[in-house]
Structure formats: C-alpha cells, structure tokens
Amino acid sequence: xxSMQTAATFQPRPSVPGLKLVDLDxxxxxxxxxxxxxxxxxxxxxxxxxxxxxxxxxEGEQGAGKQTLARYLxxxxxxxxxxxxxxxxxxxxxxxxxxxxxxxxxxxxxxxxLASPGQGLLLGVxxxxxxxxxxxxxxxxxxxxxxxxxxxxxxxxxxxxxxxTAVRFGIPPLRQRRExxxxxxxxxxxxxCTRYQQRPVTLGPGALPRLLQHNWPGxxxxxxxxxxxxxxxxxxxxxxxxxxPIPTEAESAKALQSAPTSAHLTLDAVIQHHxxxxxxxxxxxxxxxxxxxxxxxxxxxxxxxxxALLTH
Numbered sequence: 107x108x109s110m111q112t113a114a115t116f117q118p119r120p121s122v123p124g125l126k127l128v129d130l131d132x133x134x135x136x137x138x139x140x141x142x143x144x145x146x147x148x149x150x151x152x153x154x155x156x157x158x159x160x161x162x163x164x165e166g167e168q169g170a171g172k173q174t175l176a177r178y179l180x181x182x183x184x185x186x187x188x189x190x191x192x193x194x195x196x197x198x199x200x201x202x203x204x205x206x207x208x209x210x211x212x213x214x215x216x217x218x219x220l221a222s223p224g225q226g227l228l229l230g231v232x233x234x235x236x237x238x239x240x241x242x243x244x245x246x247x248x249x250x251x252x253x254x255x256x257x258x259x260x261x262x263x264x265x266x267x268x269x270x271t272a273v274r275f276g277i278p279p280l281r282q283r284r285e286x287x288x289x290x291x292x293x294x295x296x297x298x299c300t301r302y303q304q305r306p307v308t309l310g311p312g313a314l315p316r317l318l319q320h321n322w323p324g325x326x327x328x329x330x331x332x333x334x335x336x337x338x339x340x341x342x343x344x345x346x347x348x349x350x351p352i353p354t355e356a357e358s359a360k361a362l363q364s365a366p367t368s369a370h371l372t373l374d375a376v377i378q379h380h381x382x383x384x385x386x387x388x389x390x391x392x393x394x395x396x397x398x399x400x401x402x403x404x405x406x407x408x409x410x411x412x413x414a415l416l417t418h
Contacts, residue, residue: 138178139293142283148175148275155273156182161232162246163217163253163270166277169327172248175275176213185211185244195220195247199227208235211244217270218249218256222263229266252276280322280329287317287329294330295345298337307340312347320352335394351388381409 140146155162156179164172173192180190188210195214208231220228235243247270249256257267280287291309299306309317313336322328332352339349381399388394396406 138174139289140283140286141289142278142286144278145283145286148277149178151275152179153182155179157184159183159273160235160244161269162244162273162275164246164248164275164277165252166250167279167325168250169325170277170279171326172277173213173215174326175277176246176248179244179246180211180213183211183244195228196224199224199231208243212246214245214247216249217247218251218253218262220262225263225266229263229269232266232269280325284318287322288314290326290329291317291333294326294333295337298330298334302337304337305343307337307343307345310344310346313345313350316347316350316352331397334397335388335391338394351384351394353383377409381406385410 138149140149152175159179162179164175166172177190180186190211190213192213192215195217196219198212198214199220214228217228232245235245247253253262253267253271253274256262257264280290291314295307295309298304317329317332324331332350333345335351336345336349340346381395384399385392385395392406393403396403399406401409
C-alpha cells in the first residue's frame with residue numbers, strides 16, 4: 107500500500123515581525139509519495155528534527171527532490187504558518203542577506219556554486235544566527251555535491267561545510283528507488299491532469315515497464331516532464347509506451363554508437379549530440395524538448411544553430 111502523508115494541522119501562532127502569515131495548502135501528493143525505505147527514513151528524520159533545527163543541508167542530484175524535502179521540513183517546523191522562502195544562494199548573499207533582518211524559513215538553493223567571497227558571507231550569517239534564540243530563523247541549504255566532500259577537496263570553507271551539515275539529508279536518486287517510480291508517476295499524472303483540466307489518464311500496457319527501464323538521469327523532474335509530454339500524445343485517456351519520449355534499449359544502443367568519438371569529444375559536440383537526441387525523441391517538438399532539458403527555447407535554438415530558427 108502506498109503511504110501518503112499530508113501537511114500537519116497547525117495552531118495559530120503569535121505574529122513575528124518581518125514574516126507574512128499565509129495559509130498552508132495541502133502539499134501535492136507527488137511531493138511526499140514514496141515507499142522506498144531510504145526515502146521513508148528521510149521523512150522520519152525530518153519529522154524528528156524539524157521542530158528544533160536551525161541550519162541543515164539537503165544534498166542530491168538535480169531533480170531528485172531537494173526542495174521537496176525542504177518543504178516537508180518547513181511543514182513540520184515552527185515556521186510552518188509563514189511562507190517558504192526560496193532564494194538563490196548567490197543572489198541572496200549579494201542583496202538582502204542581512205542577519206539582523208533574517209526571519210522565517212529560508213531555502214538557499216545551490217550553495218555549492220558559491221565562490222570564496224560568497225562562502226565567507228554565508229559563514230558570517232550562520233555565525234550570527236547561532237547567537238539567536240532558536241525558532242525564529244531556519245536556513246536549509248541545497249547542494250548537488252556533498253558539501254563535506256567539497257571541503258575535503260578545497261572547494262568549500264571547512265567551517266562552513268561543518269556548520270551546514272551538522273544536520274544533513276542525502277536524497278537518493280530515482281534510479282536507486284525504482285519502487286517509487288510507479289506511485290510517483292500516478293501522483294504526477296494526477297497533478298498534470300488537474301493543471302490542464304483534463305480527465306484522469308491511465309498508463310497503458312507497456313508504459314510502466316518503459317518507465318522502469320529508464321535510468322532517469324534527471325530524476326523526478328525528468329519523470330514529470332516525460333509524463334507531461336506523454337499526456338499530450340495520449341489517445342482516449344491512455345498513455346501508450348510509444349507516447350513516452352524516452353529511449354528504448356535499442357534506441358539507447360543506437361545513440362551510443364552514434365555518439366561523438368574521442369577524436370571529436372569536445373563539450374560542444376557532446377551537448378549538441380545530446381540535445382539533438384532528445385529533440386529526435388520528441389519528434390522535433392522544440393518546446394517540449396526545451397522543457398525536458400530544463401533550458402529555455404532560445405537556449406535550445408542557440409545550441410541547434412541558426413537553421414533551427416528558420417525551420418521552427
């Protein structure tokens with residue numbers, strides 16, 4: 107049986123200066139669906155530390171669910187009645203990271219991209235926060251690279267890494283929790299159908315095995331993109347295996363054979379090859395390809411070359 111949890115019911119709290127009171131909407135089911143033991147253990151640990159944590163790190167691959175877990179922490183924290191504040195670490199530190207005015211739940215995205223000056227600024231913010239009463243401010247930092255590993259390689263200030271990872275959540279990639287693919291796919295389809303005001307759709311014969319055989323380098327975000335594209339191709343409310351813009355094993359083998367050779371293994375060549383491959387999977391649909399790759403359509407055009415602009 108698939109276990110789905112919803113955000114807890116919170117009692118009204120006294121107002122806190124600088125915080126905007128908001129109503130908590132129930133989180134989409136896809137954010138908290140999962141039967142994988144490692145994922146369930148992370149949620150259990152989040153339940154345990156959320157009422158007390160002041161600084162935490164959430165680490166994992168792109169699209170694996172770092173913000174999802176941060177929102178889960180937020181829903182269980184003393185700041186749950188106030189807005190979830192998502193900030194790009196680099197932009198935030200360059201603009202409004204004044205420790206004197208910080209309050210609420212702050213999700214700092216991609217701290218692993220901070221240059222040395224930004225790392226120093228963030229370290230100063232954390233040192234200021236440690237002298238404050240617990241409960242007013244929570245900082246959760248996300249990283250695609252393990253922060254202590256970065257510190258060991260001289261890429262991150264060791265003191266910053268240790269402060270951020272005193273409470274650490276490592277998100278497993280989707281390929282390591284394949285038992286979650288089916289329930290996630292169903293929950294995501296429900297969300298997508300609701301967004302497009304479509305009737306519910308089902309996965310036809312062969313569709314689920316096709317999802318299970320894919321390696322999902324883009325994780326849950328890629329799964330959502332694939333299902334959204336497939337919904338537009340569905341016939342009579344059924345998604346067929348051929349509607350899914352992911353390669354079959356034969357197509358993967360063919361792509362490997364046609365990949366750039368070592369003599370032409372430049373970064374541009376590899377990017378060009380991969381983008382063209384995804385474009386072919388989407389039957390030339392550039393908008394869908396851009397969404398699946400996580401880039402803008404203008405960036406896609408630049409990669410494909412000027413002729414793409416003429417043929418669109």
